[in-house]
Amino acid sequence: MLVKACRGPLTQVLGPAWGAKGPKTWTPRTWAPSTVPARLCNISACSYKLRNVELHPLWKGPLDIPGGARQSPIDIRVRDSVFHPQLTPIKTLYDPNTCLHVWNNGYSFLVEFDDSTNKSVVCGGPLENPYRLKQFHFHWGANNDWGSEHTVDSKVFPAELHLVHWNCTKYRSFEEAIMEDNGLAVIGVFLKVGQHHSKLQKLVDILPSVRYKDSLTEFNYFDPSCFLPTCNDYWTYAGSLTTPPLTESVTWIIMKKPIEVDHSQLAVFRSLLYSSVGEDEKNMVDNFRPLQPLMNRTVHSTFQPALKLSEFKKEDTKSQRQQSV
Numbered sequence: 217m218l219v220k221a222c223r224g225p226l227t228q229v230l231g232p233a234w235g236a237k238g239p240k241t242w243t244p245r246t247w248a249p250s251t252v253p254a255r256l257c258n259i260s261a262c263s264y265k266l267r268n269v270e271l272h273p274l275w276k277g278p279l280d281i282p283g284g285a286r287q288s289p290i291d292i293r294v295r296d297s298v299f300h301p302q303l304t305p306i307k308t309l310y311d312p313n314t315c316l317h318v319w320n321n322g323y324s325f326l327v328e329f330d331d332s333t334n335k336s337v338v339c340g341g342p343l344e345n346p347y348r349l350k351q352f353h354f355h356w357g358a359n360n361d362w363g364s365e366h367t368v369d370s371k372v373f374p375a376e377l378h379l380v381h382w383n384c385t386k387y388r389s390f391e392e393a394i395m396e397d398n399g400l401a402v403i404g405v406f407l408k409v410g411q412h413h414s415k416l417q418k419l420v421d422i423l424p425s426v427r428y429k430d431s432l433t434e435f436n437y438f439d440p441s442c443f444l445p446t447c448n449d450y451w452t453y454a455g456s457l458t459t460p461p462l463t464e465s466v467t468w469i470i471m472k473k474p475i476e477v478d479h480s481q482l483a484v485f486r487s488l489l490y491s492s493v494g495e496d497e498k499n500m501v502d503n504f505r506p507l508q509p510l511m512n513r514t515v516h517s518t519f520q521p522a523l524k525l526s527e528f529k530k531e532d533t534k535s536q537r538q539q540s541v
């Protein structure tokens with residue numbers, strides 16, 4: 217098993233989190249304690265508005281945030297999403313031989329793929345053409361009460377998977393696509409605590425070898441379609457990267473049903489470190505961006521949002537009242 221600290225110079229060239237060009241103004245800084253809002257939401261897990269955490273260098277200024285109208289993540293309001301009957305199921309065709317390695321980029325761990333050919337792609341759904349798989353990574357919390365970036369009716373999940381693809385018809389490279397319209401397609405999958413995920417375990421077993429920032433290890437023959445829920449339903453909306461450069465180039469596809477992993481698997485995620493070898497050890501937890509405003513966007517769905525039983529009763533009472541008037 218090859219374990220090496222490489223990526224240092226490459227990271228500086230390509231950017232902190234996405235292996236792509238970051239904003240020119242972004243400069244990494246050292247850790248410093250500060251107080252930041254936990255999330256811009258009213259999730260029950262965050263009954264306090266502020267908590268003392270150390271701001272990750274990724275989010276220390278100056279950040280070249282585009283300030284646009286389609287930032288991510290968002291809270292998906294199920295009743296406000298619009299059923300789009302023409303949306304087909306997404307289709308993933310992943311060749312496990314394109315899986316290359318896993319590396320700790322100091323914010324998450326990334327499993328990267330050979331994207332020089334069309335061997336691993338996603339198509340269908342809202343996508344006009346195939347998008348090539350570049351990498352996948354996760355976001356997670358310090359405990360099981362929070363961790364996902366997107367939320368559903370303010371419900372937060374312990375973790376969220378992002379499968380990142382780029383538009384290989386319109387653009388020549390991932391680095392080009394990341395800055396452009398319709399450049400990226402990211403599939404988001406919520407993780408909840410439950411059954412052991414046997415396919416995830418192959419990845420979990422290798423994570424101790426990328427405990428420190430900038431460490432990389434070979435990771436071959438892996439098909440991440442094992443992370444897709446059996447239910448095809450999803451929401452889709454136009455958004456952005458959730459890490460710098462925060463460009464508004466992403467078609468988001470958020471799967472409705474979460475997948476299950478067990479507590480011990482998430483515990484290994486939390487044992488990773490933001491720190492490089494020799495630095496003070498900071499556990500890699502709470503690596504999610506706060507919710508962003510929906511602005512004027514519509515979230516489309518492949519399914520009719522179901523009324524809850526209590527809402528049925530409310531509707532029923534209302535119609536009875538109207539009939540009696």
Ligand SMILES: [Zn+2]
Nearest residue numbers: 353355378458
């Ligand atoms: Zn992500």
